[in-house]
Amino acid sequence: MKTPEIPTFECETGNYHTFCPISCVAWLYQKIEDSFFLVVGTKTRGYFLQNALGVMIFAEPRYAMAEPEEGDISAQLNDQKELERICLQIRNDRKPSVIIWIGTCTTEIIKMDLEGIAPKLEKQLGIPIVVARANGLDHAFTQGEDTALAAMTHRCPEYNRRTTHQLGEDMARHVAVDVAPSKKFFDERGKSNICNLVLSGSLPSSVASQLNLESRRQSVSVSGWLPSQKYTELPALGEGVYVCGVNPFLSRTATTPMRRRKCQLVGAPFPIGPDGTRAWIEKICSVFNVKPDGLEERENQIWKNLSDYLEVITGKSVFFMGDNLLEISLARFLIRCGMVVYEIGIPYMDRRYQAAELLLLQHTCEKMKKPTPRIVEKPDNYSQVQRMHELQPDLAITGMAHANPLEARDIDTKWSVEFTFAQIHGSANARDAPELVTRPLRRRSDSVSGCRSLSRQTVDV
Amino acid sequence: MKLAYWMYAGPAHIGTSRVASSFRNVHATMHAPLGDDYFNVMRSTSERERDFTPVTASVADRHVLARGSQEKVINNISRKDEEQHPDLIVSTPTCTSSILQEDLQNFVDRASLSSESDVIPADVNYHRVNELQAADRTLEQITRFHLDRARRQSTSDRSVTNRPSANIIGIFTSGFHNQHDCRELKRLPGESGIAVNQVIPEGGSLRYLKDLPRAWFNTVPYREVGLMTATFSEKEYGMPYISITPMGISNTADFITQIGKLVNVWASALSEKRLNYKLYIDNQTKFVSQAAWFSRSIDCQNLAGKEAAIFGDATHAASITKILVKEMGIRVSCSGTYCKHDAERFNEQVRGLCDEVIVTEDHTEVGDTIARIEPSAIFGTQMERHIGKRIDTPCGVTSSPVHIQNFPLGYRPFLGYEGTNQIADLIYNSFNLGMEDHSLDVFGGHDTKEVSTKSLSTDRGDINWTPEAESEPSRIPGFVRGRTKKNTEVFAKRNNIPEITIDVTYAAKEKSSS
Numbered sequence: 001m002k003t004p005e006i007p008t009f010e011c012e013t014g015n016y017h018t019f020c021p022i023s024c025v026a027w028l029y030q031k032i033e034d035s036f037f038l039v040v041g042t043k044t045r046g047y048f049l050q051n052a053l054g055v056m057i058f059a060e061p062r063y064a065m066a067e068p069e070e071g072d073i074s075a076q077l078n079d080q081k082e083l084e085r086i087c088l089q090i091r092n093d094r095k096p097s098v099i100i101w102i103g104t105c106t107t108e109i110i111k112m113d114l115e116g117i118a119p120k121l122e123k124q125l126g127i128p129i130v131v132a133r134a135n136g137l138d139h140a141f142t143q144g145e146d147t148a149l150a151a152m153t154h155r156c157p158e159y160n161r162r163t164t165h166q167l168g169e170d171m172a173r174h175v176a177v178d179v180a181p182s183k184k185f186f187d188e189r190g191k192s193n194i195c196n197l198v199l200s201g202s203l204p205s206s207v208a209s210q211l212n213l214e215s216r217r218q219s220v221s222v223s224g225w226l227p228s229q230k231y232t233e234l235p236a237l238g239e240g241v242y243v244c245g246v247n248p249f250l251s252r253t254a255t256t257p258m259r260r261r262k263c264q265l266v267g268a269p270f271p272i273g274p275d276g277t278r279a280w281i282e283k284i285c286s287v288f289n290v291k292p293d294g295l296e297e298r299e300n301q302i303w304k305n306l307s308d309y310l311e312v313i314t315g316k317s318v319f320f321m322g323d324n325l326l327e328i329s330l331a332r333f334l335i336r337c338g339m340v341v342y343e344i345g346i347p348y349m350d351r352r353y354q355a356a357e358l359l360l361l362q363h364t365c366e367k368m369k370k371p372t373p374r375i376v377e378k379p380d381n382y383s384q385v386q387r388m389h390e391l392q393p394d395l396a397i398t399g400m401a402h403a404n405p406l407e408a409r410d411i412d413t414k415w416s417v418e419f420t421f422a423q424i425h426g427s428a429n430a431r432d433a434p435e436l437v438t439r440p441l442r443r444r445s446d447s448v449s450g451c452r453s454l455s456r457q458t459v460d461v
Numbered sequence: 462m463k464l465a466y467w468m469y470a471g472p473a474h475i476g477t478s479r480v481a482s483s484f485r486n487v488h489a490t491m492h493a494p495l496g497d498d499y500f501n502v503m504r505s506t507s508e509r510e511r512d513f514t515p516v517t518a519s520v521a522d523r524h525v526l527a528r529g530s531q532e533k534v535i536n537n538i539s540r541k542d543e544e545q546h547p548d549l550i551v552s553t554p555t556c557t558s559s560i561l562q563e564d565l566q567n568f569v570d571r572a573s574l575s576s577e578s579d580v581i582p583a584d585v586n587y588h589r590v591n592e593l594q595a596a597d598r599t600l601e602q603i604t605r606f607h608l609d610r611a612r613r614q615s616t617s618d619r620s621v622t623n624r625p626s627a628n629i630i631g632i633f634t635s636g637f638h639n640q641h642d643c644r645e646l647k648r649l650p651g652e653s654g655i656a657v658n659q660v661i662p663e664g665g666s667l668r669y670l671k672d673l674p675r676a677w678f679n680t681v682p683y684r685e686v687g688l689m690t691a692t693f694s695e696k697e698y699g700m701p702y703i704s705i706t707p708m709g710i711s712n713t714a715d716f717i718t719q720i721g722k723l724v725n726v727w728a729s730a731l732s733e734k735r736l737n738y739k740l741y742i743d744n745q746t747k748f749v750s751q752a753a754w755f756s757r758s759i760d761c762q763n764l765a766g767k768e769a770a771i772f773g774d775a776t777h778a779a780s781i782t783k784i785l786v787k788e789m790g791i792r793v794s795c796s797g798t799y800c801k802h803d804a805e806r807f808n809e810q811v812r813g814l815c816d817e818v819i820v821t822e823d824h825t826e827v828g829d830t831i832a833r834i835e836p837s838a839i840f841g842t843q844m845e846r847h848i849g850k851r852i853d854t855p856c857g858v859t860s861s862p863v864h865i866q867n868f869p870l871g872y873r874p875f876l877g878y879e880g881t882n883q884i885a886d887l888i889y890n891s892f893n894l895g896m897e898d899h900s901l902d903v904f905g906g907h908d909t910k911e912v913s914t915k916s917l918s919t920d921r922g923d924i925n926w927t928p929e930a931e932s933e934p935s936r937i938p939g940f941v942r943g944r945t946k947k948n949t950e951v952f953a954k955r956n957n958i959p960e961i962t963i964d965v966t967y968a969a970k971e972k973s974s975s
Contacts, residue, residue: 008864014520014522015517015518015519015520015537016495016496016528017497017501017502017619018495019496019499020494020495020496020497020499021495021496022496023496034974040462042473042587043468043471043472043556043591044474044493044497044555044556046465047471047472047475047499048496048497048499050467050468051499051502051503052499052502054864061466063465063466064464064465064466065463065466066462066463066464066465067462067463067465068462069462069463069588070588070589072462073560073588074969077462082462084463085462086462090483105494105521106556106557106560107559108526109557109561110562111528135494136493136494136496136497137494137495137521137522137523137525137526138522138523139495140495140496141496151881161647204737207932210967212966213964249948255556289773290945303618305971347495377744380546382517385513399502400502400505400506401498401501401502401505401514402505402513403505404505404506404509404510404511405505405510405511405512405513405514407511408511408512413775427971428967428968428970429970430971439974454511455512456511456512
């Protein structure tokens with residue numbers, strides 16, 4: 001057998017558009033119901049958040065900015081006293097179970113010792129304070145969640161095989177309540193293995209319970225999620241616990257339990273698309289020595305459900321400009337759908353954490369007889385637009401800064417951020433990603449007065 | 462440190478970027494971490510801009526912290542110069558560059574040695590000025606830079622135009638209804654024989670900037686941006702300026718009267734015939750603008766004495782206050798602005814027109830004040846619109862900060878005579894909406910509720926939902942909930958499932974192939 005072609009990796013200048021990683025606040029505060037996020041940073045950050053969050057900002061969100069003023073920058077004011085004052089106010093107004101400080105570039109540059117101050121204030125205020133450094137100096141967009149979850153791993157209770165067995169079962173029961181199991185499908189639920197599988201990644205609760213269901217079909221039950229619906233319900237971690245990520249941008253969250261809590265990491269492709277979901281389940285089953293059952297029929301069934309979408313996209317080409325780290329998994333899925341991927345731009349590529357996903361990408365390219373795309377880390381948007389000009393892809397998956405200008409130049413675009421917020425995980429949501437991808441292609445018509453290119457920018461010398 | 466949830470005016474670099482990207486062929490670069498070029502997203506989405514926003518970031522990462530940005534900023538400037546040949550590159554300070562205390566001037570000096578484009582650093586202190594002040598300053602800086610150079614190179618033409626002409630200063634990207642206002646403003650003097658010399662910064666070209674002083678006078682429609690440029694031109698070139706905002710009937714009349722005064726000074730000097738604007742104002746007020754008639758009509762009589770609260774930038778809040786009180790007989794209980802730097806002038810403008818004046822940047826203070834005085838309508842920013850939603854009070858949006866829906870495609874000026882019509886509609890509709898709701902309440906709401914629910918409902922009735930499954934659709938956004946529920950029930954029926962459990966809802970979602 002011919003070995004699949006290995007994708008080529010390139011690295012460009014890193015001049016690209018993406019969201020600031022503090023945007024993770026937007027979905028994390030909704031996920032963790034008893035949390036409060038305090039972003040310590042200047043007006044620039046606040047302005048970004050209030051514009052990026054749009055309508056959510058008006059719904060009394062459980063987040064706020066602590067804006068350093070000139071006195072803070074020049075250290076005329078005492079950081080600890082200032083933060084204490086602000087956190088007291090938050091505690092009294094909102095009574096959260098945890099305050100999460102999001103460190104920004106400002107706190108990095110002025111070297112504010114958030115990690116040092118937090119334990120002191122925690123003791124003083126009697127409320128847990130978790131510090132996540134989600135700054136634009138080191139991270140891009142979704143990696144913000146990674147830093148926050150990694151910081152939270154340290155707060156997970158200790159798992160002990162003997163004494164906490166009962167606790168683990170309680171936890172399983174609790175998760176089960178959340179999921180509301182049905183007896184119809186799972187008469188032999190009692191038989192399902194007591195596996196200590198913790199899934200990491202923030203997903204809407206319905207998607208999380210769909211994935212729980214997916215693995216319970218193979219009688220592997222999920223013992224907990226990081227993050228949980230409530231801070232007070234964080235899953236237990238320790239020796240003998242297996243951790244598996246559901247999102248490609250969680251490399252820190254994967255390594256922290258492994259290195260600091262002696263958990264074992266299940267390196268699997270990510271459950272995005274029916275192919276990804278199947279590979280993900282298979283890998284989990286193999287770890288727990290369970291023989292997967294009926295996965296192939298299930299996958300085929302789902303592909304059959306997708307046939308109307310596949311008709312639209314098969315043979316079309318796509319260009320990922322790269323901004324949220326979901327790109328490899330999405331590209332793999334789209335290649336399996338029959339698309340040609342020209343380029344996968346990606347902010348950061350952890351080849352170890354994504355190893356299984358990369359391998360699946362290679363196999364998919366081979367299986368579908370499609371060229372292996374080039375993977376461009378830290379892309380340069382200007383060069384990418386030049387390349388796109390030559391390649392003329394049918395679809396560009398890109399950020400909002402480029403979407404309208406590209407549309408005006410007759411390149412169909414899909415806004416990449418939507419993939420972050422849409423429900424694209426598991427078999428039940430298999431239709432959502434192609435729904436997004438086909439939307440610009442489905443509406444394509446030449447009816448509007450025959451104008452294709454509507455750009456105003458002319459070269460006038 | 463300050464605890465903040467919301468800000469009315471953005472950070473300084475947004476103002477600078479707005480001015481720079483409004484000019485033609487001007488590029489702004491900033492030295493900032495990943496994600497700080499969010500301005501591009503805003504411009505591309507809310508203004509539905511077709512072209513790439515000429516703002517780039519030279520991305521600051523950890524290496525910059527360790528060893529300074531070194532050649533990075535300079536290389537990025539040179540690169541932009543080669544790629545896009547802009548006339549001018551504005552190096553924009555951000556909070557990052559100001560905390561790092563980088564010497565932008567030095568970068569700029571070195572970069573301009575090798576680039577064809579002009580390069581200037583925006584002279585803006587990040588911590589001390591906000592978006593609007595920064596925009597004002599940057600506009601003055603760019604104008605001054607070009608006029609000074611023209612003077613040095615003696616390419617400036619200081620003769621005034623033959624026909625009376627005016628510059629319009631301060632129209633720019635992401636401004637509240639700026640595009641429409643600009644069109645209306647061009648028409649206003651145009652109808653009375655005055656040409657528009659230049660509009661800056663929107664669509665302005667730096668190559669012609671040297672001809673700016675050829676206009677007879679400047680107009681600055683908005684107080685926030687353009688005044689610095691106007692005062693500079695007055696001082697250096699002796700150009701008079703009009704800073705009256707032509708919003709509302711009386712302000713517009715004042716504006717035109719001012720124009721008349723300025724033009725006639727020259728007219729007598731050039732021994733031309735004096736222009737009389739009184740007739741024009743009279744005609745426009747009576748027949749083009751419907752607002753004067755509207756305030757006499759019975760509709761407006763019903764509004765007399767109703768209470769309103771107003772908040773916004775200094776220009777819009779002051780003008781709307783004046784319109785409500787003087788032109789419509791509405792009582793303004795409270796008028797306020799977030800332009801703290803212009804507080805004195807704002808106070809002066811609304812003095813005697815309202816019961817209470819608030820100058821604050823804290824939206825909770827505004828919200829509390831509004832809740833306390835319980836007005837019949839609010840006129841403010843998007844934030845006030847949401848405050849209004851919470852306390853069931855209608856709100857007309859009359860000032861930035863705004864959403865995409867406040868960048869309408871249709872013609873909606875706030876200035877000039879057409880503007881008075883638009884404002885009258887906005888005000889009347891806001892009050893009327895509140896009254897309609899109120900009278901519905903008085904008459905017991907929609908008494909046909911029960912009948913119509915049946916015809917609008919998706920309930921099948923004969924199928925059971927378990928409580929858990931029942932809670933599942935409630936997690937789905939409201940607007941698709943009905944359809945999802947229906948799909949699930951259809952699926953259950955087709956498969957002879959008597960009871961809908963949570964698994965059934967998922968299975969239905971999987972199968973649904975509409």
